[in-house]
Amino acid sequence: MSDVAAQTPRDTRSAGRFLYVAGVVFLVAWVLVPLYFLLINTLSSPDAVNSFPKSFIPEFDMGSLQFFAGFEGMLGALWNSAVVAAITMVISITISAPAGYALSRFHFPGKYLFRLLILLTRAFPLPLLALPLAVMFIRTGLDDTVFGLALVHTTLAIPFAVLITYSLFSGIPMELEEAAWTLGCTRVTAFTKVILPLILPGIAASAIFAFVISWNEVFAAAVLTIENRTLTAFLLQNLDTSPLHLKFAGGFILVVPALIFIFAVRKYLFAMWGIANR
Amino acid sequence: MAEILIKNVAKRFGTYQALQDINLTISDQEFMVLLGASGCGKSTLLRIIAGLETATEGEVWIGGRRIDHLAPKDRGISMVFQNYAVFPHLTVFENIGFGLRMQKLPQADVERRVARTAELMQIGELLKRYSGELSGGQRQRVAVARALAMEPDVILMDEPLSNLDALLRLEMRAELKGVLAESSTTAIYVTHDQVEAMSLADRISVMHEGRIAQAATPVEVYRNPAERFIASFIGNPPMNFIDATPAGDGKWTVAGQVFDGPATEKGKLEFAIRPEDVRGAEQGLSLNVRVVEPLGAHLLVTGAVDGHLFRAVLDSDLVVNRGDVLTLAPLPDRVRWFDPDTTLAVN
Amino acid sequence: MNARYLPYVMILPVTLFLCVFFIYPFVLVAQQAFSVDGSWSLANFQEVVGYWKFPISMKNTLLLALAVVPVQVILALTMATMVTKMKTGRDIVLYIWTIPLGISDLAAGIIWLAIFEQSGFLNSMMHGLGMVDRPVNFLTYQNPGIVFLAIALAEIWRATAIMLVILVAGMGLIPKEYYEAAEVFGASPWKRFLRITLPMLRPSLQTALILRVILAFEIFAVVQALGGTLFPVLMGSVYEYQFDLLNSGAAAAIALIILVISIGFTLLILRALRVPKGATI
Numbered sequence: 001m002s003d004v005a006a007q008t009p010r011d012t013r014s015a016g017r018f019l020y021v022a023g024v025v026f027l028v029a030w031v032l033v034p035l036y037f038l039l040i041n042t043l044s045s046p047d048a049v050n051s052f053p054k055s056f057i058p059e060f061d062m063g064s065l066q067f068f069a070g071f072e073g074m075l076g077a078l079w080n081s082a083v084v085a086a087i088t089m090v091i092s093i094t095i096s097a098p099a100g101y102a103l104s105r106f107h108f109p110g111k112y113l114f115r116l117l118i119l120l121t122r123a124f125p126l127p128l129l130a131l132p133l134a135v136m137f138i139r140t141g142l143d144d145t146v147f148g149l150a151l152v153h154t155t156l157a158i159p160f161a162v163l164i165t166y167s168l169f170s171g172i173p174m175e176l177e178e179a180a181w182t183l184g185c186t187r188v189t190a191f192t193k194v195i196l197p198l199i200l201p202g203i204a205a206s207a208i209f210a211f212v213i214s215w216n217e218v219f220a221a222a223v224l225t226i227e228n229r230t231l232t233a234f235l236l237q238n239l240d241t242s243p244l245h246l247k248f249a250g251g252f253i254l255v256v257p258a259l260i261f262i263f264a265v266r267k268y269l270f271a272m273w274g275i276a277n278r
Numbered sequence: 279m280a281e282i283l284i285k286n287v288a289k290r291f292g293t294y295q296a297l298q299d300i301n302l303t304i305s306d307q308e309f310m311v312l313l314g315a316s317g318c319g320k321s322t323l324l325r326i327i328a329g330l331e332t333a334t335e336g337e338v339w340i341g342g343r344r345i346d347h348l349a350p351k352d353r354g355i356s357m358v359f360q361n362y363a364v365f366p367h368l369t370v371f372e373n374i375g376f377g378l379r380m381q382k383l384p385q386a387d388v389e390r391r392v393a394r395t396a397e398l399m400q401i402g403e404l405l406k407r408y409s410g411e412l413s414g415g416q417r418q419r420v421a422v423a424r425a426l427a428m429e430p431d432v433i434l435m436d437e438p439l440s441n442l443d444a445l446l447r448l449e450m451r452a453e454l455k456g457v458l459a460e461s462s463t464t465a466i467y468v469t470h471d472q473v474e475a476m477s478l479a480d481r482i483s484v485m486h487e488g489r490i491a492q493a494a495t496p497v498e499v500y501r502n503p504a505e506r507f508i509a510s511f512i513g514n515p516p517m518n519f520i521d522a523t524p525a526g527d528g529k530w531t532v533a534g535q536v537f538d539g540p541a542t543e544k545g546k547l548e549f550a551i552r553p554e555d556v557r558g559a560e561q562g563l564s565l566n567v568r569v570v571e572p573l574g575a576h577l578l579v580t581g582a583v584d585g586h587l588f589r590a591v592l593d594s595d596l597v598v599n600r601g602d603v604l605t606l607a608p609l610p611d612r613v614r615w616f617d618p619d620t621t622l623a624v625n
Numbered sequence: 626m627n628a629r630y631l632p633y634v635m636i637l638p639v640t641l642f643l644c645v646f647f648i649y650p651f652v653l654v655a656q657q658a659f660s661v662d663g664s665w666s667l668a669n670f671q672e673v674v675g676y677w678k679f680p681i682s683m684k685n686t687l688l689l690a691l692a693v694v695p696v697q698v699i700l701a702l703t704m705a706t707m708v709t710k711m712k713t714g715r716d717i718v719l720y721i722w723t724i725p726l727g728i729s730d731l732a733a734g735i736i737w738l739a740i741f742e743q744s745g746f747l748n749s750m751m752h753g754l755g756m757v758d759r760p761v762n763f764l765t766y767q768n769p770g771i772v773f774l775a776i777a778l779a780e781i782w783r784a785t786a787i788m789l790v791i792l793v794a795g796m797g798l799i800p801k802e803y804y805e806a807a808e809v810f811g812a813s814p815w816k817r818f819l820r821i822t823l824p825m826l827r828p829s830l831q832t833a834l835i836l837r838v839i840l841a842f843e844i845f846a847v848v849q850a851l852g853g854t855l856f857p858v859l860m861g862s863v864y865e866y867q868f869d870l871l872n873s874g875a876a877a878a879i880a881l882i883i884l885v886i887s888i889g890f891t892l893l894i895l896r897a898l899r900v901p902k903g904a905t906i
Contacts, residue, residue, distance in 0.1 A: 024707055035736065050744060095639050098638065110633075133650050135653070135873075178328075254729055
């Protein structure tokens with residue numbers, strides 16, 4: 001090989017390396033900078049938020065957050081959001097985990113049909129179902145309750161919960177369970193003594209996923225609640241009328257749990273999708 | 279007493295017949311090996327005995343008790359799995375003691391029996407470790423210890439050595455044989471490795487396409503295969519086959535030579551001989567040598583006799599070259615005959 | 626319990642739940658859309674399609690999907706490829722890139738509002754650089770292009786993460802040997818990406834695309850936060866009919882139209898990225 005040929009790859013390689021690092025840095029900034037702007041606005045006084053030009057450093061003033069906390073109905077909405085999300089999390093995992101287990105462990109007639117139902121649910125613009133459900137809820141007295149909304153959010157979370165638990169259970173070799181059976185376990189004790197301890201962190205991650213789905217949902221929440229607004233519904237309803245600093249503080253409060261939750265489940269995020277998407 | 283009786287067991291997966299009409303008796307304390315290629319149904323049969331799979335038809339009895347309707351835990355069996363199935367969230371101690379705990383044995387008994395079996399399997403110093411900190415061989419030992427600690431009537435093993443490397447497999451094989459000979463358990467062992475089967479078994483059940491082709495001692499299976507399939511499966515290299523035509527009076531013509539054979543009306547038979555059962559001679563089958571492989575202990579010569587593939591295992595001191603023509607005489611008492619229509623052995 | 630019935634017992638709760646809260650309301654929506662005062666009619670569809678805003682909402686929704694989804698695919702593929710090559714800092718970069726996954730569309734809209742509003746950061750930056758004297762009001766009907774851009778950017782910012790996660794998981798499933806084999810046969814990194822990564826990633830791409838396209842047609846809160854009524858979209862019309870016009874028949878009709886578009890695109894993607902039988906990993 002000649003000198004020229006030996007030299008060019010190194011040049012292109014270091015140029016490529018620079019481009020690569022620059023790309024990564026740019027994309028990290030692309031995600032973080034808008035979040036930082038929101039942080040500045042949240043940690044500034046209402047006056048600073050509405051002034052021009054903006055400072056690019058937060059003044060660490062709690063004014064906006066205090067205004068948010070004091071705003072009529074806001075804390076109630078925050079509480080409602082948390083309750084709806086918690087109920088959604090509990091119901092969706094409780095009923096989805098057995099289905100995920102059945103999908104991973106059994107071959108049964110109708111399995112294909114069931115998977116189709118789950119995939120259809122995922123492929124359906126579900127918030128739209130809030131419209132007829134609003135009528136149904138009025139008849140059953142569930143209208144404008146956190147529980148009613150949680151039921152709709154559970155429908156949203158089910159396809160994810162089923163597919164994620166399915167992939168989690170599939171990751172545990174059948175042989176472990178069979179070994180437990182031959183060592184004196186019933187189906188139930190094999191589950192509680194062997195499968196459950198192994199799967200618990202994954203279940204927690206998918207539960208958190210369900211929580212976030214509910215926490216973030218806007219449309220059904222806006223349609224189904226009137227007095228008992230969730231935070232998203234409350235913010236949406238008051239978008240036209242509420243001052244900027246209220247919007248930003250509200251947006252910030254919406255984002256914080258997301259940051260924590262994604263951090264908590266980051267290890268499982270990819271494993272969960274690895275099998276779930278086949 | 280833990281005699282195992284398998285009566286008319288059949289298993290279908292949808293339209294696929296995995297097992298058909300299996301009948302087998304395994305006597306108390308016998309070491310039975312189920313041998314066959316993958317997909318022959320050997321693991322399915324083992325899993326039916328364990329209760330991990332339900333038979334479509336038939337009965338399974340252990341120690342005079344019908345057990346095919348019972349849960350695995352109520353059958354008096356324990357099992358060693360191909361991938362060991364050592365519980366990753368428990369220590370070695372907890373793994374070995376798992377079954378004893380499930381039986382609600384007092385803590386002192388659990389500790390005593392775990393210590394004893396761990397000692398037996400030479401893993402006494404690993405008791406505090408987790409499965410992730412063990413090598414494949416150590417995991418294998420834990421799996422066997424866990425099964426033995428139960429002191430079961432029957433121990434079932436599903437290809438337990440197939441994931442170990444060759445040298446370790448050899449070591450574990452001898453150890454397993456020793457440990458099981460000392461215990462008084464009946465053992466059923468599934469493998470596709472004929473050497474493993476030969477070395478471990480009191481009896482071998484050779485399985486093929488969902489049925490048991492022959493159940494006999496290793497020597498019997500090797501010397502007197504009941505079917506052409508077994509003759510072509512067992513032995514490395516397997517038996518040689520040459521077409522034979524009747525020469526009258528119980529004599530048969532094989533590649534131009536006349537041999538004594540079975541007195542039957544059949545118009546055609548197959549002559550079979552093991553590669554090591556031929557000797558160089560003045561008169562006999564002439565082998566056109568195509569490949570010569572020196573294997574150290576002996577010489578493996580591959581060629582054709584009368585157009586049929588033929589292998590011979592010869593003394594390693596012989597000088598044989600590609601293209602040579604060897605004259606080989608089969609040992610008379612080692613010649614076997616098969617009916618090409620039924621593929622069964624003919625005497 | 627007989628093991629044969631066990632799986633059915635286990636899927637029963639979810640199935641029942643979905644029957645009550647998915648299939649039944651779906652039938653109700655359909656019924657509502659196709660009837661006026663209790664009798665069968667297409668009047669709801671005629672009404673919504675005939676409304677002057679409908680073609681605009683339809684055009685806006687489709688244009689937005691058309692602009693956003695391809696950018697997201699390219700961005701997610703780029704990010705996923707970068708991550709697989711990364712040696713140090715992989716975990717932290719991945720965490721940062723997946724943050725938007727947990728952020729609601731409403732919050733994303735508000736975040737980008739902080740940038741594009743009149744006293745926002747874009748104006749402050751342009752002022753600082755001397756490009757403008759006074760803050761410009763970007764989000765008005767005089768600047769439809771900028772409104773569109775803001776909404777598209779917010780969507781790309783927020784929803785690329787879900788694609789990234791699916792694609793990174795999918796890339797993790799491709800055995801390394803294929804790349805090594807391709808390298809031995811002399812394929813350049815770009816060729817390896819084109820000839821191995823992309824085809825092997827088809828199932829994951831399929832999932833990611835379907836999920837994204839469906840969500841793109843449901844776009845609502847981002848638009849509400851950034852454009853309000855300046856930029857009508859289909860899902861916004863549903864909300865309007867339901868609440869402002871109290872016409873649930875019309876709302877149901879648009880809902881069905883969104884559904885039909887979603888199903889159409891799902892089938893299209895399934896067909897375009899079909900994996901031949903037996904060609905899976």
